Amino acid sequence: MRTFPVLSAVIATHNSERRLVPVLSALVQGVTAGVLSDVTLADSGSTDGTATIADAAGCNFFKGAQDLGLRLKQGAAQGRGSWLLFLTDGSMLEEGWPREVLAFIETAQRRGQADRLAATFRLAVDGYGLRPRLGEAMAAARLAVIGLPAPGQGLLISRRYYDRLGGHPQGSKAERRLVARIGRRHIHVLRPRVLLPETGKAPEIIPA
Numbered sequence: 001m002r003t004f005p006v007l008s009a010v011i012a013t014h015n016s017e018r019r020l021v022p023v024l025s026a027l028v029q030g031v032t033a034g035v036l037s038d039v040t041l042a043d044s045g046s047t048d049g050t051a052t053i054a055d056a057a058g059c060n061f062f063k064g065a066q067d068l069g070l071r072l073k074q075g076a077a078q079g080r081g082s083w084l085l086f087l088t089d090g091s092m093l094e095e096g097w098p099r100e101v102l103a104f105i106e107t108a109q110r111r112g113q114a115d116r117l118a119a120t121f122r123l124a125v126d127g128y129g130l131r132p133r134l135g136e137a138m139a140a141a142r143l144a145v146i147g148l149p150a151p152g153q154g155l156l157i158s159r160r161y162y163d164r165l166g167g168h169p170q171g172s173k174a175e176r177r178l179v180a181r182i183g184r185r186h187i188h189v190l191r192p193r194v195l196l197p198e199t200g201k202a203p204e205i206i207p208a
Contacts, residue, residue, distance in 0.1 A: 007101065008079025009039040009087060012071055016041075016089035017049040019197065024057045026093045033098035036085075042075030044068075069174030073167040076159070084162055086155040086175070090197045093121065093154070097192040101156060104190060108158070115164060118182050119156040120149040121194040149187065151175035152196045157182075 009027060013020070020041075030036030040060040043050060054061035060078050064071035076084050083105055087093075101119075108114045149155070155178070165181055168174040179187065 006037045006081040007035050007083045007085055007105075008037055008076075008081030009085045010072060010075035010079060011039065011041050011087050011089055011091075012044070012068060012075065013041045013046060013050050013089050014044045015046045015048045015050065017046075017053060019090045020050065020053050022092045023087065023089060024053070024059065026097075029093075029095070030098045030101070033102070035098045035102050037081045038079055040075045040078040042071045042078075044071060067170050067174075068172050069168040069170040069177075072174060076162060076167060079159075081159065083156065083158050086157075087194075088152045088154075088196075091152050091154055092195045094124075094193045094195060097121070097190075100190045100192050104156065104188060105158075114158045115161045117186055117188060118161065118179075119188040119190050120153045120179075121190050121192055123150065123153045124193040124195045149179060149189075152194065154194050155179060156190075 007030065009030075011020075011023070024039065027036060027039060038060060039057070040062070041050065041054045042064045043061060044066050045063055051061055062074070062078065064074040072086065076086075085101070104119050105114075108117050155175070165178065167178075169177045169181075171177070
């Protein structure tokens with residue numbers, strides 16, 4: 001019988017009620033595929049229905065530090081998985097993501113590269129017209145020019161590698177600083193896309 005790697009998802013939240021439902025719905029694929037073990041919402045003190053949604057979806061929910069980096073590190077410690085998947089509260093993975101994630105994990109482990117490789121997803125921006133397409137083009141340019149994904153594109157990393165890097169550093173730019181520490185040569189771009197909501201501005205491509 002095939003043994004699947006165990007994956008824990010970590011999402012930092014703050015008044016995320018409206019954005020969370022499609023994000024968590026997309027993660028159900030990972031549970032049914034036997035890839036995703038648990039989901040942790042690392043909250044900074046939401047006053048809306050975020051906790052209620054977490055409870056209904058069977059997620060771990062805790063109120064962590066206000067500092068984003070510390071909160072993400074606390075969330076990682078809550079998970080049971082040997083691999084970690086960091087997403088934002090608006091990162092909705094498209095159909096078929098568990099198969100690609102599993103293939104990456106199995107390949108990395110088979111080649112002995114699990115402690116020095118990470119992965120991200122291609123980015124798509126929800127909506128019609130020029131602005132969403134501009135956001136996608138800027139995200140692609142970020143990857144092409146500096147080789148680093150935007151925070152909303154997600155980060156897949158083994159717990160062992162994450163711990164060796166010291167986890168997320170402190171500060172509001174913790175996600176960018178962690179991927180910069182990993183380095184462009186060690187981040188693989190998976191085929192599935194992550195769909196981000198249109199925010200009225202394109203995703204940032206500023207280096208960490």
